[in-house]
Amino acid sequence: MRNFEDIAEEHIKALKDSIKPFGQNFSDAVNLCTNALTGKGKILVCGNGGSAADAQHFAAELVGRYETERRALPAIALSTDTSAITAIGNDYGFDEIFARQIQALGNQGDILIAISTSGNSSNILKAADAACKLGIKIIAFTGQQGGGLGNRAEVLFATSSDRTARIQEIHEICLHALAEAIETKTR
Secondary structure (H helix, E strand, O other): OOOHHHHHHHHHHHHHHHHHHHHHHHHHHHHHHHHHHHOOOOEEEEEOOHHHHHHHHHHHHHHOOOOOOOOOOOEEEOOOOHHHHHHHHHHHOHHHHHHHHHHHHOOOOOEEEEEEOOOOOHHHHHHHHHHHHOOOEEEEEEOOOOHHHHOOOOEEEEOOOOOHHHHHHHHHHHHHHHHHHHHHHOO
16 A cells, blocks of 8 residues: 555656646636637536546636636536436437537537546547537647547647546646636636
8 A cells, every 4th residue: 555645746746747738738728718708608628537526626616716706607517417418328328428518508619628537538539529510629638648639629738647546636736727817817
């Protein structure tokens, strides 16, 4: 069993290794999001498992507030409507649960934030393809290699780690930073 210090050191290394590459893409992601929101667009967010929780958390930060009072910002976590997810999964298959929602809710000028630790989740890739067909720009959060999702994204945040827990931890830090920057620019 690894001790807490070893796990924390692994986290710190993953964070340090991700800072420079994430920083290079951060302003592009902020600009895409704020341009969409000031242009009457919305942010759609999707992920599986822990990444679904991250998607829901990020959307809640925008709809509610992150740290300051401001207008509510339109963001939808596509993993939260269990009736839609189960109906789509039953009728079209699990691979279509996000793509079908994007087809129904998405418009050109929106942003899709797609979160996949592997970058290869089939339903996330299909969501990205549906977004591309509608002219929706994609910000991707992935693990080390970016996977197929990295090839579809305008902005890619590929965490330096290949461990799911470290990837998700770094994604959460970046999503909080993104929420803070969006909140500051849209006041």
